[in-house]
Structure formats: C-alpha cells, structure tokens
Amino acid sequence: MTDRVPAVLEVPDCSEDRALKQLPGTRPEPLRSLPVRPAKRPFVKNVILARLSIQQLAAIGDCVEPVVLKERMVLQEPKRPVEHVYFVESGLVSLRVVAAGSMLETAVIGYRGAVGTSFLWGGHLSTHQSVVVFPGSAHRIRVEDLRRIMKAHPEVRDHLFEFVQALTFQCVQTGLCGVRHHREQRLASWMCLASEAVDARVLPVTHDYLSSVLGLRRAGVTETLIRFEEQGLIRKMRGVLQIDNPKSLEEKACCCYKLVSGAYALSSMRSLSEEQAS
DSSP, X not given: OOOOOXXXXXXXXXXXXXXXXXXXXXXXXXXXXXXXOOOOOOOOOOHHHHTSOHHHHHHHHTTOEEEEXXXXXXXXXXXXXXXXXXXXXXXXXXXXXXXXXXXXXXXXXXXXXXXXXXXXXTOOBOSSEEEEEEEEEEEEEEHHHHHHHHHHOHHHHHHHHHHHHHHHHXXXXXXXXXXXXXXXXXXXXXXXXXXXXXXXXXXXXXXHHHHHHHTOOHHHHHHHHHHHHHTTSEEEETTEEEESOHHHHHXXXXXXXXXXXXXXXXXXXHHHHXXXXX
C-alpha cells in the first residue's frame, strides 16, 4: 500500500458567502458587493509544478496522489508500461540502465524534475529503472490524466519538455563522462549534481553505492573520498557525506558538472522568460 503525505495542491475558493440578516419591520438593505479574496498559490517545491499557473495547478491537483518515497523504492522498471509520472518534492531518484545483470546510473532526479516523462516521446514502455536513493516525497499522477490535462493546458506540456531536454542532456553527458574523465572528477561531479538536485549539502550515500552506480572500484572510491576529506572538501560519517566546501569541490569536478547544471538552469530561465512575456 502506498504511504501518504499531506496534499498541498489544493487551491482555495476565491469567493466568500455571507448570510444577510434582516430585522422584522425594516427595509431590506441593498446588496453590496462583497470583497473577493485573491486565490492563494499553494506551496510546492517541485520546480515544474511551481512554474504553473493557479488554474493549471488546480487541474493537476484534482488528479495527483501524494506519496512517500522510501529508500530503494522502485518507481519504474525497464520495458514496463509507464503508468504514473512522479513530480519529486524531496529526496533523490536514480535513473539507471540495467542490462545483463549490471547497472549504470545515467541521471539523478530531485525536486527540479519528474520521473516517468518518457511517455512524452510517444513511448509506452520505460527505458530506465528508477530507484529512490534518498527518501522524500512526490506527487503522483496517472499518465492518462496528465495527457488529458496537457491537452487542455498546453503550457503544462511545454514545462515538462523543458525538463526532459535537460534530463536527456544529462543522460548523454553521463555516458561521455564515464569514458573520458577520471575517478576524482566523476566523484566530485556526482556529489555536486546530487547536492543541487536535493538542495542540501548532506548526502546519505555510502561508498558501496557510489562504486556501483559509477562503475568504480570501491577501494578507489574510498581512497578518493579520504583525499577529499583531507583537503577539507567533505566530511565522511557513517552512511553520510557532508559537503563542507562546495566551491572547491566544484573545481575538482569535470566539465560535465557545469554543463549539466547549466542545462537545468537554462531550462528554468526559458520558462521564466516565457511567463514574463505572456
């Protein structure tokens, strides 16, 4: 059974009903226009949802189901029908390619994105395995409901496409990074991207996990992290990495970090400029 979190996409009614009372034997008072309260914008951290108008949020709010993302929870399996889209509010989801008993991570998705967007390209089957790495929460919606909403509100599709373009770039860049850049650069890049994706400097991740998703030897991962700690970039605790000097860690990362981070930033800027123009 899916765990629940409190819903936050409820848009309050803009009108206010008030009973007009009349004393016996008095003239009825003329009706006066009542003050109308502006609709309050619900708080959502997910960047895609946060860019939507109140009307678009209201349409999605009727169909979303808030869910708890538990560690190691599998949201989608490869070659399985895509039934839901998850708008991540908090936590981190790993997008992986799984083949012949091996696995390699191609992207991480946090509050800036959504899981299950492959249906936008016309595909009915998932191409990746999506697994929760850091626990958190999300808003889940059925694909058929989201299709119907996008038909009525094309701007929703536009915002999703902006994210998918950045995500696709991250997947492609990760493949290049794996064959061109050395261990220290790749580890620094992963930590910087994960930190941005969850908007936090504390990453609940183990050496074993980093070894498996990056395709590196565990001993090499441990050696590199010890070096980072000696340089004052991070602190290692049991099952947790804390970034103490993000600027210096960024300097250790390969160019892939800035390219991928820039792709997500560009997506945000395009959406913002379109909203201001409209």
